[in-house]
Every structure is written in structure tokens, then in C-alpha cells.
Amino acid sequence: MSVVVFGAEKGGVGKSTLAENSAAVRAELGYRVVIADFDNQGTCSKWVSRRDEDPALSKIDVRRLAADKRSDVGAFAALIQELADTYDDVFIDVGGQDSAVFRASLAVADKIIVPLTPSPDDLDTVPDLADVVRRFDKPLDIRVVLNMTSGQPIMLRDMKKGLASYADILPLMPKTIGTRVAFKYAKVSGKGVAELSAKDGYDANAANEIKDLYLGVFGK
Numbered sequence: 001m002s003v004v005v006f007g008a009e010k011g012g013v014g015k016s017t018l019a020e021n022s023a024a025v026r027a028e029l030g031y032r033v034v035i036a037d038f039d040n041q042g043t044c045s046k047w048v049s050r051r052d053e054d055p056a057l058s059k060i061d062v063r064r065l066a067a068d069k070r071s072d073v074g075a076f077a078a079l080i081q082e083l084a085d086t087y088d089d090v091f092i093d094v095g096g097q098d099s100a101v102f103r104a105s106l107a108v109a110d111k112i113i114v115p116l117t118p119s120p121d122d123l124d125t126v127p128d129l130a131d132v133v134r135r136f137d138k139p140l141d142i143r144v145v146l147n148m149t150s151g152q153p154i155m156l157r158d159m160k161k162g163l164a165s166y167a168d169i170l171p172l173m174p175k176t177i178g179t180r181v182a183f184k185y186a187k188v189s190g191k192g193v194a195e196l197s198a199k200d201g202y203d204a205n206a207a208n209e210i211k212d213l214y215l216g217v218f219g220k
Contacts, residue, residue: 001084004217005092005109007102009125013115014147016043017183019093021210022113022217024192027058031088034061036080038070038094038101051190061087073100080108103132111217112142114170116163118155123162130166144172145213150179175212182206 006019016039027033037044048062063083069075083090094105106112114129116122126144133140144163149156156176163172182193185201193210196202 001088001090002110002218003080003084003090003092003108005094005105005112006115007092007094007105007112008115009095009129010122011095013117013122014177014183015039015113015115016041016047016093017187018113018115018145018147018177018210018213019091020044020047021183021186021192021194022214023060023089023091024058024195025210025214026089026091026218027060028192028195030058032086033059033089033091034063034083034087036083036090036092037062037064038076038092038105040070040095044093047187047190049190050188054190057191057195071099071101073104076101076104077108080105084108103136106132106136106140106142107138110141112140113213113217114142114144115147116144116159117148118146118152118159123159126163126166126170130169133169142170143216144170145216146172146176148179149176173213173216175209175216177209177213178205180206180209 006015008015023033023035035044045062045064048060051057051060063079065075092105094102133142180203182196182201182203186193186196193206
């Protein structure tokens with residue numbers, strides 16, 4: 001059983017999309033997969049709902065606490081324990097701000113993936129996250145993935161340079177993920193990009209990037 005957290009302090013970095021696609025790969029391999037959706041927008045929940053409309057797709061479940069319970073650490077812990085007892089893999093989609101629930105997700109995580117885009121605003125979130133990780137009371141298997149990187153080589157270079165000083169605490173995954181319209185096509189149909197067909201927007205680059213991400217998380 002594994003618990004994988006996709007978390008980011010700032011919105012719009014693609015954490016829900018990467019959680020969905022990673023879960024889709026895992027489910028296709030035959031694992032029992034659930035997404036614990038703690039994103040206020042419920043993005044993953046909507047994606048799973050669309051996925052359920054196609055019985056040919058591998059099954060992925062989703063669980064979501066009521067709005068008044070999403071900041072309740074006790075409710076969070078009880079839900080994650082229940083899911084860990086039932087599924088092979090639990091993917092947690094959560095905001096990365098220094099909140100009690102975010103810290104609770106770090107405490108139970110086997111792997112933590114922090115998506116960032118090449119932008120000054122995203123880079124500005126790194127010192128606070130690094131401080132949280134440094135003060136945490138156990139070693140964390142955490143890494144940063146640069147997402148939506150297409151068409152901005154200078155900013156990508158500067159982002160990598162800025163992250164280099166945090167490499168000891170927030171290591172950077174070697175492969176980046178481009179800005180691919182295939183992710184939008186997949187989201188509309190409740191699929192992962194690797195599950196798209198040629199007629200509904202399959203993109204080999206997107207599929208290979210998700211494969212690289214998956215291998216970076218699970219190693220096989």
C-alpha cells in the first residue's frame with residue numbers, strides 16, 4: 001500500500017491533473033486506487049465522475065469530506081486510515097499551504113510530489129515549503145516536478161537555478177512536463193492522457209511525460 005500526496009501552495013500548477021493521470025496509470029496496472037480529494041474545487045471528484053461514465057476504463061474511486069470537515073485533522077486521519085485499509089494506493093490531492101491538514105498529509109505520505117510551473121510566483125512559494133519540510137519531525141520523501149514548461153526556456157532555466165539552493169530538502173525531478181492540450185482532452189473524458197485514442201486527442205509526448213512521472217514516483 002502506498003500513500004502519494006500531490007500538494008502545492010499556489011493554485012494553477014496542475015496538481016489535480018498530475019494526481020489524476022498518475023492514478024490512471026496505477027489503475028491500468030491493476031491496482032485498487034482511490035483519490036482523497038481535499039482540493040476545495042473538487043477537481044479530481046469531477047474527473048472521477050466523468051470517468052465512471054465509461055465502463056471500459058479501469059476503476060478509480062474518490063472520497064471527499066464534507067466542506068465543514070476538510071480542515072478537521074481528526075476526520076482527515078480517520079478517512080485516510082479507512083482508505084489505506086481498503087486500497088492498494090491512496091492519492092491525496094491537497095493544497096500545500098502550511099495548514100494542519102497539509103501537515104497531516106505529510107505525516108502519512110510515502111511520497112510527496114510538489115508541482116510547480118516556471119514562474120516567479122511559484123518560485124516565491126518554495127522558501128515557505130522548504131521551511132515546513134525542514135521543521136518536520138520525520139524525513140520526507142518529497143520532490144518537485146516542473147509542469148507546464150513549454151515555450152519558456154529562460155524562465156525554466158531561472159526556475160531550475162532558483163530551486164538549486166533547495167536541492168537538499170526539495171529535490172527536483174529530472175524530467176519536466178510540457179504544456180499539452182491532451183491533458184484538457186483527457187480531463188473532459190475522465191481519462192489519463194495515456195488512455196486517449198487518436199480521435200480524442202492522444203499525444204505521445206504527454207503520455208511519455210506521465211510515464212516518466214510515474215516511474216519517478218513508483219520506480220517501476
